[in-house]
Amino acid sequence: MCGIVGYIGPKPVVPVIVEGLRRLEYRGYDSAGIAVAGNSAGLELRRAPGKLVNLEAVIAANPISGTFGIGHTRWATHGRPTEENAHPHRDCTGSLVVVHNGIVENYLALKHELTARGHIFVTETDTEIIAHLIEQELADAAKNGKQNNGRHSERSEEPPHFANDATNIPLEEAVRRTVHRLTGAFAIGVLSAHEPNKLVAARMGPPAVIGLGDGEFFLASDVPGILHHTRNIHFLADGELAVLTPHGVTLTDFDGHPLHLKIQRIQWDPIQAEKAGYKHFMLKEINEQPRAIRDTTLGRISLDTGKVFLDNLQITEQEFKQATQISIAACGTSWHAGLAGKFMIERLARLPVDVDYASEYRYRDPISDPAAIGLLITQSGETADTIAAQRELIAKGSKTLAICNVVGSAVTREAQGTITTNAGPEIGVASTKAFTAQLTALFVLALHLAQVRGTITADQSLRLVDELSKVPSKVEDVLRSVDLQCQELAKVFHTANDFLFLGRGIHYPIALEGALKLKEISYIHAEGYPAGEMKHGPNALIDETLPVVTIATKDPNDPSSVLKYEKTLSNIQEVTARSGRVIAIAIEGDEEIKHLVEHTIQIPQAPELLLPILEVVPLQLLAYHIAVRRGCDVDQPRNLAKSVTVE
Structure with a gap:
């Protein structure tokens, strides 16, 4: 849900951001906005409820430009889909903006605290809290700096917005202090007119990616938003903070400890994310299913021997043999795939399978069984409920596998092995090719378990692999x-x-x-x-x-x-x-x-x-x-x- 695109580089900022947001429309949204800075006008915002075409009309009527900027498409969780509630959101000064995917669960307590300190809120959203928290951190740092220099006046209740241009900490430090105060889930992008050519991003929950181009750098909530510009991607992990400048990207944890970028080369062809002549993405993706199924089996089955090959699993054959059950957690269409997978695994591998809605799993106080193997099924690898179920399984001692369409996503990073579905980007909200690719991956996994556990013969394996190869x-x-x-x-x-x-x-x-x-x-x-x-x-x-x-x-x-x-x-x-x-x-x-x-x-x-x-x-x-x-x-x-x- 929601889309984020940020850019620093030599290209005109507004077209890059608007184009990127359009490529993220599939995620669903009800309003859109953009903020740019780095010109004589300072920081400028344009926002509109409804589709991106409304935002483009606003920009056409009142153009903006700059050297860096950030945009957002919002799917409402707090506040109605109005221009006022659209992102980006500002602080009291209007010189700092935040975009945010997720939910700040303690926003009411923080809002009461900030209101008491003189902050004025103008929206119904939880996101606006983040902008004001960062503003307050900057203001507090400026006051402390004045005290240390012997220049502090007796008046300690100076309104926070008077201090924003006198801060003695960089923007990223204020963001770092802010995220420690947030409870909930967030992927945020922050920019300030007072720190030119700098974008700060942080993640705890919802996905965020950093793109590294040739002299240009990108922030996005999903790969398709920036894939036309670069295939070199770092997937932000939970607890990571990135600073983007024209000179590169600096990565730290929330405590400021330096981290190394883990750059992955995305193999998707950007054309895969276009309609290719179809009326709708959904129709295109329905017709891509033969290719998606083939790619999901590619390199994993031998037509000569019937053998299944699942590489890079950190679960041994002995652990598969000793497993007491498979615990599947998934949501929506992926849950339906898991139900079908239950029949496949139980029939072929003779191993009991439980299938839970991921959103319900951790709330039913599941019985601990370290010999059970968790299986998370997710198209994006970033579904909050599925991540929570995975962590519950891990906390109870189970190893986890993932069936996922996005390498490097949160679920795959925490799993002891991933069977990628290789469906390519799925733009239509209603899943089609991801579902049949998941069914294919589940069948391959069921065959692998059956072969490891000795519950099917070599002849049966060969016949089933042959039949699988005919499915596309x-x-x-x-x-x-x-x-x-x-x-x-x-x-x-x-x-x-x-x-x-x-x-x-x-x-x-x-x-x-x-x-x-x-x-x-x-x-x-x-x-x-x-x-x-x-x-x-x-x-x-x-x-x-x-x-x-x-x-x-x-x-x-x-x-x-x-x-x-x-x-x-x-x-x-x-x-x-x-x-x-x-x-x-x-x-x-x-x-x-x-x-x-x-x-x-x-x-x-x-x-x-x-x-x-x-x-x-x-x-x-x-x-x-x-x-x-x-x-x-x-x-x-x-x-x-x-x-x-x-x-």
Whole structure:
């Protein structure tokens, strides 16, 4: 959530920042602003509620320029989305500004303290507190300096804004003192008109990255905001503070101890973050899934031997053998992937799996089991709830693994190993290719665990690896064959007020994901349900107006899959007997189901544990086309953010 872009360098500042903010629009926001300094006018701000186009109109009507600056797109946590509440936020002097992602949990206590000292607040936000705290630190340092020099007057209650130009500590020291007083989560960027060509950044929780270019330096909340300018990135870690000047970047911890930059070369092609001719990023990302799945398996499976290779894991084979369970924690779409992963791991590796919402895990007082292995699933690696769950697992003695799309993110740094999903940047808020890449990574992990624990034979491994290698081309077949059909279905069902999605076994998480995709981008109420639970309540909802999407696939070589299919047909008959309108996801060549339902979407045959990757694609397309027909903002749904970096 929220976007930050800061810049120091020879280029015109405003276009660099506005362009960077536009590349971060996918994170979700409701207002935008920019501050620049380094000219005769001092520090200048422009802000606007709503989309970036509103900010650009404000800048066009009242241009600004400077040698350094910072911009922000805000997703409201405190205060309404108004111009007044938009970032950047100023101190009393108007010469210092702060942008902030996160939440200051103790802001009310700090506000009362600062108000008593003469500070005047003009917004409803928690962020404004940070600007005034820094101002007060500068003022206190100036007063102390005067005392030490014998020039202190008897009047000790001098308003803080009179001292800002006489400070005897640098801006970064004032920021360092300030962050020690903050409780909560924050990634901040600070600049002052009194310290030209200096940007200060600090992180504790939400992501922040530093970009190092040729004579220019960048601050951003996510890589795509600056990727067009540099691929050399340092991911700020919790407790790190960076000072950007035209001469380079200095890194310390919050206590001022020097640290070394850990520069990573980002391999994403910037073109991957463009629409490439598609109407929406979401549609582009749906169509990128074959590539994302291939890249997630690349170098990890041997088609000759069936062996799985997971390098750089700090969990030994012996620890995998002795593990008592896998504890999965994730949020949203990643949680659905974890539910499917439970079926994969338990079926192949015969190892118990618990799946928790990361937001609930640490609050249920989980039972300590050092022999359990934690598995965090996250697209960004910066989701606050998932980080908290990981730290709870570590505190209870468990080692943790991560399935993540961003190398160097917070979750990957604290894990004892990461399986990167290699999906590339996902711009659409509603996740698509990250989900199928996560399912792929989970299947690879399940195979690895099964091989280490000796629960499958070499022949079984070879067959499953061969089937996995065929999935990308099968996804391509689905994309080619069902898109037009989903468009036609959207014409029929886009006016529906409710949808029901049904599935059994490993297909139930895909029903949940299909419902989530639809509600996220079309704003239609949708529920995912285990098909076997229909008699226990949901049957009461069925009438001639209710579309029921049922996942009715089967693997004919798997008796348990065939049994679930047969029972799902019974559930379909329950729906049709009550005049419900069924859309069935079925296997190519299934003639039996065509006689039972109104609409059938067919996908290629695959083993039971790999079918979810194919099943979800038509559900993504159906949600997409319904949302487009309803005139919704597909890439940036209302009230949602791409990376949820606060609890």
